[in-house]
Amino acid sequence: MIVLRHERDEFVALVPRGSDSWADWLQNFYVWPHKKFAGVGRFHRGYGKKIAKHLPELEKLVDPRKRLTLAGHSAGGGEAVNFAAVTQYLDLIDQTVTFGTPKTVARIYNPSHEQWLRSVTTHYLNPFDMVTQVPFGMARIGKEVVKGIRKSSGSEHPLPVYAEFFADV
Secondary structure (H helix, E strand, O other): OEEEEEEOOOEEEEEEOOOOOHHHHHHOOOOOOOEEEOOOEEEOHHHHHHHHHHHHHHHHHOOOOOEEEEEEEOHHHHHHHHHHHHOOOHHHEEEEEEEOOOOOEEEEOOHHHHHHHHHHEEEEEOOOOHHHHOOOOOEOOOEEEEOOOOOOOOOOOOHHHHHHHHOOO
16 A cells, blocks of 8 residues: 655655556545545545555554655545544644645545645646546645646656656756
8 A cells, every 4th residue: 555655764754555456546436425534524435445444554654753744646645635634643744745636525624624734735736637637526635736737648647747847946
């Protein structure tokens, strides 16, 4: 489930993997009914099921003595944001960064919890990437950095396309 767990002196980065099978990919379309997490909110059903399944595994990878960065592309980004929203380790999370992630949140119940999630989350989005436009009826919580990147052939969704956000850095 995790592609990368990178640990440094004072922080840990967790990067959930995106969709890797047809069954996993199809679960991305399983939107209604929403998956509810007690006291937190309602989430895209497919991503909610993924995070419910992987939450114990992810929390085992957290070191409560270190700051936490979450990141992911596509489905991995959706899972990273949902983990940030529902984990018991909110006070450790410095940032959540996604690339080309779909919308995964239906509602966060607590306005201060939603404001916190917005403050630590940045989504890098290509408006030509159809994955970032769906599913309807869901939201992406956090800052959005948009850059239109058009490919003459192939898809605008693969992670190397999103590397172009940082080409001049």
